Amino acid sequence: MLRYIVKRILIFIPTLIIITLLGFIISINAPGDPVERMVSSAQSGGELGTQNLSQLQDKLFWRKKLGLDLPVFYFSITSLSRPDTLFKIYDKSEREALDRLISKHGNWREIQHYYHAQNRLYNFLLAFSPDTNLVKAAEFNTVKENINLLKYETLALKSSYDEIVIDAKLKKIKTLLSQYPFLQKFKSEFNESEKAYNEIKASSTSWKNYIPRIAFYKTHNQYHRWLFGDGGHFSRGLLHLDFGTSYITKQPISDVIFTKIGWSLFFAMLSVLLAYLVSIPVGVKAAANRGSRFDRFSSIILFMLYSMPAFWLATLLLMTFANPDVLQWFPASGVKPATGYPEDAGIFEKIRLSLPYLILPAICYTYSSFAFLSRTMRVSMIETVGQDYIRTARAKGLPENKVIWKHAFRNSLLPIITVFANIFPAAIGGSVIIESIFTIPGMGYETFLAIQSNNYPMIIAVFTITGFLTLVGYLVSDILYALVDPRISYK
Amino acid sequence: MTQKAEKNIIENVPERNHFSFKRYAWAQFKKNKAAFYSFRILIFLVILAVIAPFIATDLPLYCKYKGVSMFPAFSFSNNCEVTNPESGEKENIQYDIAEWKKMDVENIIFAPVPYTPNKTDYDNANYVSPGGKQIFTDKDGNQVDMPSRFRHRLGTNKGGEDVLSGLINGTRVSLTIGILSMSIASALGLLLGAMAGYFGDRKLQTTRGAFWTFIVGTIFAWYYAFYLRSYSIADGFAESSFSMLGQLLLSLFIFSTILYLFYLIGKVVGKLPFLNSNVYIPVDSIISRCIEILISMPLLILIISVAAIAKEKSIINIMVIIGLTGWTPIARLTRAEFLRVSNLEYIHAAKSMGFKEFRIIFKHALPNAIAPALVAIAFGVASAILIESSLSFLGVGVPPSTVTWGSLLNSGREQYSAWWLVIFPGLAIFLTVTIYNLLGEGLRDALDPRLKR
Numbered sequence: 001m002l003r004y005i006v007k008r009i010l011i012f013i014p015t016l017i018i019i020t021l022l023g024f025i026i027s028i029n030a031p032g033d034p035v036e037r038m039v040s041s042a043q044s045g046g047e048l049g050t051q052n053l054s055q056l057q058d059k060l061f062w063r064k065k066l067g068l069d070l071p072v073f074y075f076s077i078t079s080l081s082r083p084d085t086l087f088k089i090y091d092k093s094e095r096e097a098l099d100r101l102i103s104k105h106g107n108w109r110e111i112q113h114y115y116h117a118q119n120r121l122y123n124f125l126l127a128f129s130p131d132t133n134l135v136k137a138a139e140f141n142t143v144k145e146n147i148n149l150l151k152y153e154t155l156a157l158k159s160s161y162d163e164i165v166i167d168a169k170l171k172k173i174k175t176l177l178s179q180y181p182f183l184q185k186f187k188s189e190f191n192e193s194e195k196a197y198n199e200i201k202a203s204s205t206s207w208k209n210y211i212p213r214i215a216f217y218k219t220h221n222q223y224h225r226w227l228f229g230d231g232g233h234f235s236r237g238l239l240h241l242d243f244g245t246s247y248i249t250k251q252p253i254s255d256v257i258f259t260k261i262g263w264s265l266f267f268a269m270l271s272v273l274l275a276y277l278v279s280i281p282v283g284v285k286a287a288a289n290r291g292s293r294f295d296r297f298s299s300i301i302l303f304m305l306y307s308m309p310a311f312w313l314a315t316l317l318l319m320t321f322a323n324p325d326v327l328q329w330f331p332a333s334g335v336k337p338a339t340g341y342p343e344d345a346g347i348f349e350k351i352r353l354s355l356p357y358l359i360l361p362a363i364c365y366t367y368s369s370f371a372f373l374s375r376t377m378r379v380s381m382i383e384t385v386g387q388d389y390i391r392t393a394r395a396k397g398l399p400e401n402k403v404i405w406k407h408a409f410r411n412s413l414l415p416i417i418t419v420f421a422n423i424f425p426a427a428i429g430g431s432v433i434i435e436s437i438f439t440i441p442g443m444g445y446e447t448f449l450a451i452q453s454n455n456y457p458m459i460i461a462v463f464t465i466t467g468f469l470t471l472v473g474y475l476v477s478d479i480l481y482a483l484v485d486p487r488i489s490y491k
Numbered sequence: 492m493t494q495k496a497e498k499n500i501i502e503n504v505p506e507r508n509h510f511s512f513k514r515y516a517w518a519q520f521k522k523n524k525a526a527f528y529s530f531r532i533l534i535f536l537v538i539l540a541v542i543a544p545f546i547a548t549d550l551p552l553y554c555k556y557k558g559v560s561m562f563p564a565f566s567f568s569n570n571c572e573v574t575n576p577e578s579g580e581k582e583n584i585q586y587d588i589a590e591w592k593k594m595d596v597e598n599i600i601f602a603p604v605p606y607t608p609n610k611t612d613y614d615n616a617n618y619v620s621p622g623g624k625q626i627f628t629d630k631d632g633n634q635v636d637m638p639s640r641f642r643h644r645l646g647t648n649k650g651g652e653d654v655l656s657g658l659i660n661g662t663r664v665s666l667t668i669g670i671l672s673m674s675i676a677s678a679l680g681l682l683l684g685a686m687a688g689y690f691g692d693r694k695l696q697t698t699r700g701a702f703w704t705f706i707v708g709t710i711f712a713w714y715y716a717f718y719l720r721s722y723s724i725a726d727g728f729a730e731s732s733f734s735m736l737g738q739l740l741l742s743l744f745i746f747s748t749i750l751y752l753f754y755l756i757g758k759v760v761g762k763l764p765f766l767n768s769n770v771y772i773p774v775d776s777i778i779s780r781c782i783e784i785l786i787s788m789p790l791l792i793l794i795i796s797v798a799a800i801a802k803e804k805s806i807i808n809i810m811v812i813i814g815l816t817g818w819t820p821i822a823r824l825t826r827a828e829f830l831r832v833s834n835l836e837y838i839h840a841a842k843s844m845g846f847k848e849f850r851i852i853f854k855h856a857l858p859n860a861i862a863p864a865l866v867a868i869a870f871g872v873a874s875a876i877l878i879e880s881s882l883s884f885l886g887v888g889v890p891p892s893t894v895t896w897g898s899l900l901n902s903g904r905e906q907y908s909a910w911w912l913v914i915f916p917g918l919a920i921f922l923t924v925t926i927y928n929l930l931g932e933g934l935r936d937a938l939d940p941r942l943k944r
Contacts, residue, residue: 011780011783014780015780015783015784015787018784019784019787019788022788022793026796026797026800029800030800031800077710077713077714077718079718079719100722103719103722209719210715210719212710212711212714212718303925303928303929304925306928307873307921307924307925307928308921309877309880309881309917309920309921309924311880311881311884311897311900312900312913312917312920312921315900315903315904315913315917316913316914316917318904318907319907319910319913323907323908325907325908425789432791432792432795432885433881433884433885436885437904447792448885451795451796451799451887452887454799456796459792459796462789462792463788463789463792463793463796466788466789466792467787467788467789470786470787470788470789471787474787
């Protein structure tokens with residue numbers, strides 16, 4: 001038995017690695033730049049399309065904190081034309097633009113010159129502030145406007161890769177520069193950029209793209225950091241239960257999970273308990289009196305419940321019992337009064353206040369596992385009742401009650417255990433649908449919100465933990481199998 | 492006894508003795524009334540889905556206007572030029588913006604549901620109930636009671652879109668989801684399950700050289716087909732689903748060509764010393780591990796997050812994702828059946844006759860191992876439909892322009908007094924899921940001889 005468990009746990013490890021990898025791949029491919037969003041949401045006061053220096057520094061800080069300044073993985077398959085250091089370019093769209101330029105021209109040296117020239121121009125623009133003594137007050141606005149326009153165009157140039165677009169941008173900046181005398185001082189920087197771009201086109205070595213190459217990055221990469229942390233600077237790593245930082249609230253994900261998991265755990269436990277309490281007697285009774293009216297009736301009801309979509313049932317319940325036009329027995333959303341509990345409320349008072357909020361979600365949580373469990377129980381009971389030893393028990397003259405509950409029941413419990421494995425993952429993943437319909441502040445609703453706002457660290461955390469707990473659930477149910485049924489032994 | 496009757500008997504005798512499993516299963520299936528009725532309803536739904544564009548459309552099926560006959564619902568072009576016989580003026584009728592219901596026509600036949608799913612009826616916006624007062628603006632601009640022919644039989648939603656028409660269109664969406672995602676899933680599941688069950692861990696043999704050449708070849712093929720072309724594929728995605736398909740097919744072609752080249756090289760390399768020793772490929776272990784990984788993932792969260800990172804929201808994405816993640820039950824059942832079948836005598840006989848492995852798997856073993864997979868496919872369709880409707884109910888991954896049962900139900904959540912938006916779409920989902928579940932149960936009972944009653 002012990003050997004079996006150890007073996008199973010050893011098999012877990014590659015499975016877990018692949019689950020974390022998959023989660024990681026999804027988060028890497030997520031659209032948009034999280035840092036861009038985090039910083040711009042914090043300082044929406046700046047002018048559109050431009051940035052200032054403090055914003056840039058903020059971005060650098062967050063990139064470092066989220067580990068986005070590292071290469072993605074231990075190694076990458078790339079081409080001969082690509083440098084190992086492309087990941088150091090922070091801005092996602094700029095990086096893509098450069099990568100596309102490489103995949104077209106294949107000469108990184110020239111492209112690098114071009115990139116540096118652009119950066120010099122842009123930084124020069126950022127640092128520039130019009131001297132109020134030299135510029136007349138009336139012209140001040142024109143100067144500011146044009147500098148901003150120039151900044152915007154340069155920024156756009158940095159993230160464009162199409163030949164036509166780049167040419168158009170270059171031309172636009174050129175006319176802008178020649179239009180206003182106060183922009184003359186940027187001319188030399190701009191000419192450098194233009195020259196560098198022409199150089200790229202002139203010395204194209206696109207054949208280098210066709211030769212594959214493997215670049216190694218050692219342990220200094222995002223995946224490694226995500227798993228093991230960076231020594232406690234910003235992240236302690238997945239293995240120390242640090243799931244990263246939420247893109248939206250900037251809180252640690254583990255804090256969010258700890259505050260949210262309570263309700264999901266509560267509902268998962270409650271629903272399993274209720275489902276077992278109701279479904280075992282129903283299943284056994286239906287199987288014991290096979291073909292009776294009770295059996296037929298309960299079979300139809302159970303089948304309908306089984307096929308019933310949870311979101312429809314939830315909507316129907318809300319429409320009927322939480323609707324001022326029909327019956328307003330229960331509140332429509334939340335888990336406690338909108339004003340919160342009174343300060344001096346004891347635990348029983350809190351339960352009494354919360355109870356009306358919990359009934360409808362509990363029904364939705366329970367009914368599907370109830371239907372599934374009863375049906376499974378019935379089928380496995382019917383199978384057991386057909387066995388020879390049951391006939392023997394009956395032939396001995398045992399009362400039917402004793403035959404069913406003492407001889408048959410225990411032997412038909414096996415399939416029921418399978419369901420037990422699903423409790424753990426259900427607690428963390430919650431039920432995304434039910435929790436979002438009833439706005440229960442649990443993991444499921446949190447996951448839904450995370451998906452809607454592209455908060456990937458949260459999604460990946462839920463994804464990884466659920467995968468892990470599913471594996472644990474399978475192990476637990478396997479061990480339970482062996483405990484219940486002495487015929488099963490894992491050797 | 493007439494000659495004809497005699498002939499009948501002679502023809503029937505071998506028939507009666509001949510036992511065909513297919514016929515037996517069909518007879519068993521027909522005995523199961525619930526499953527058989529579901530089968531009929533399913534056929535009806537399929538027909539409804541196929542002809543949906545002609546049933547629920549605001550284009551008339553036939554129209555005679557100023558002496559010109561038109562078939563707007565069936566026509567590929569979008570306009571028609573009509574010459575007024577009296578004044579000789581030419582009039583251009585654009586089918587999709589013409590107000591057919593108010594036009595002065597000689598003869599017109601509307602579709603049974605004269606509304607297109609996504610089109611707004613401004614007169615009846617803001618949740619008009621099926622039995623309530625519906626307004627119609629006639630030719631002279633007077634607002635009158637809706638003629639019974641044009642009533643919104645199942646009401647409208649907030650935007651004034653016809654619910655019945657949306658439901659009919661939703662039939663199409665959810666049946667396509669079921670069929671397409673399950674075709675992907677069953678192709679994958681049958682193939683992988685068959686391979687795992689048939690080859691096991693110690694049956695597929697190759698030379699060491701060929702094995703490693705193939706592994707290296709996969710990396711090269713991936714590099715040239717997908718890495719180098721990643722921007723072409725990404726641009727194709729951004730452009731249209733058609734060009735995306737073209738780019739993907741091109742990549743797949745490159746991929747398979749390079750793989751084939753390396754396969755040929757591997758044959759040569761496998762003849763060299765040291766590289767010519769035999770190795771077993773643990774097919775079963777690899778595939779079983781893949782299944783284990785997939786079933787331990789939270790599928791709904793996986794599907795939602797993958798659907799959320801797709802740049803362009805499209806129902807096709809969801810179908811593909813459901814298909815790529817939903818093959819595990821099919822593969823498991825097929826694997827188990829293949830484990831049983833591949834040890835039977837007739838397979839050994841086929842092997843001893845020197846048939847190729849490919850032929851034995853697909854021609855001899857598969858037909859005898861497919862029955863449990865069919866059951867899993869039926870249940871899989873039910874769960875695919877359920878997943879799709881949950882996704883569109885949550886509003887994740889499905890473009891807002893696509894009308895599905897889930898999105899209709901979701902629009903009912905904003906206003907519970909609009910009960911028709913909750914009842915009817917939900918009923919449609921429930922009914923379809925029930926049908927597939929019943930079909931699955933019926934198939935299971937019919938295909939499993941041990942359950943003979």
